[in-house]
Amino acid sequence: MADKRKPRGPYYGAVLLGGDAPGGRIGAGRLSAQVAAADRADCRWEAHSPPLPEGSGCSFQFPEVVPLNIGGAHFTTRLSTLRRYEDTMLAAMFSGRHYIPTDAEGRYFIDRDGTHFGDVLNFLRSGDLPPRERVRAVHKEAQYYAIGPLLEQLENVQPLKGEKVRQAFLGLMPYYKDHLERIVEIARLRAVQRKARFAKLKVCVFKEEMPITPYECPLLNSLRFERSESDGQLFEHHCEVDVSFGPWEAVADVYDLLHCLVTDLAAQGLTVDHQCIGVCDKHLVNHYYCKRPIYEFKITWW
Numbered sequence: 633m634a635d636k637r638k639p640r641g642p643y644y645g646a647v648l649l650g651g652d653a654p655g656g657r658i659g660a661g662r663l664s665a666q667v668a669a670a671d672r673a674d675c676r677w678e679a680h681s682p683p684l685p686e687g688s689g690c691s692f693q694f695p696e697v698v699p700l701n702i703g704g705a706h707f708t709t710r711l712s713t714l715r716r717y718e719d720t721m722l723a724a725m726f727s728g729r730h731y732i733p734t735d736a737e738g739r740y741f742i743d744r745d746g747t748h749f750g751d752v753l754n755f756l757r758s759g760d761l762p763p764r765e766r767v768r769a770v771h772k773e774a775q776y777y778a779i780g781p782l783l784e785q786l787e788n789v790q791p792l793k794g795e796k797v798r799q800a801f802l803g804l805m806p807y808y809k810d811h812l813e814r815i816v817e818i819a820r821l822r823a824v825q826r827k828a829r830f831a832k833l834k835v836c837v838f839k840e841e842m843p844i845t846p847y848e849c850p851l852l853n854s855l856r857f858e859r860s861e862s863d864g865q866l867f868e869h870h871c872e873v874d875v876s877f878g879p880w881e882a883v884a885d886v887y888d889l890l891h892c893l894v895t896d897l898a899a900q901g902l903t904v905d906h907q908c909i910g911v912c913d914k915h916l917v918n919h920y921y922c923k924r925p926i927y928e929f930k931i932t933w934w
């Protein structure tokens with residue numbers, strides 16, 4: 633027997649199989665794990681293509697050598713290559729449980745840009761990884777086709793490995809993405825309102841929650857480490873800026889965060905200049921002044 637799930641009903645182009653199908657010669661324990669994995673992959677694929685109607689012992693049969701048309705790009709591969717890893721969308725698509733449309737030449741058609749599908753196939757064929765400049769693009773394809781082993785290996789080479797290290801730092805600031813979006817939105821509104829080519833924003837980036845002024849007031853310095861909640865309120869303060877980042881506890885400093893901001897804005901195609909324009913001079917309590925550094929970001933739109 634092949635598949636413990638209910639047989640699916642007749643469908644256009646379906647080929648009747650006599651109760652046996654590829655992958656059928658396996659033990660019962662592995663079968664249930666395999667069915668669960670296939671179900672997960674099915675769920676992903678079902679967003680694109682409905683499964684065969686239930687009720688009869690019908691399934692699609694694919695040729696041993698499969699001609700493919702991925703958004704107009706032609707590929708040819710073995711069926712076993714497409715089914716290399718069971719818990720993937722490709723394996724689900726070519727499991728026989730789904731109808732895959734064909735083009736005029738009989739190639740199985742997937743309506744997706746096929747630019748990097750060759751790299752995906754090469755991984756399934758031989759485990760080869762793409763050259764560094766294509767790693768990000770192929771990672772996106774691996775996500776679409778839900779190919780876990782490829783995702784895992786790509787995330788272990790540059791530039792994605794470094795990106796994981798960077799994200800470990802940015803993970804300290806759960807608001808990072810929202811604030812980044814705010815920078816872009818404020819810069820857009822400001823430029824549109826003023827009919828300007830660029831917009832300027834004030835961004836506060838501070839690593840420490842409050843400045844230390846031991847020379848001026850050593851006693852207050854100790855508050856920083858053993859302060860009660862009411863002490864904390866004395867220091868509660870929002871600088872008069874558009875967006876604030878901080879505080880965080882890490883080796884990475886203000887310049888590292890600025891690097892992240894500029895990199896991520898540049899990745900959105902924005903031209904960004906920034907410079908420190910001073911510190912917040914708001915008086916907090918006793919000898920304490922805010923002193924958080926304020927940067928002016930200039931975002932040029934065109």
Ligand SMILES: [Zn+2]
Nearest residue numbers: 871912914922
């Ligand atoms: Zn301030």
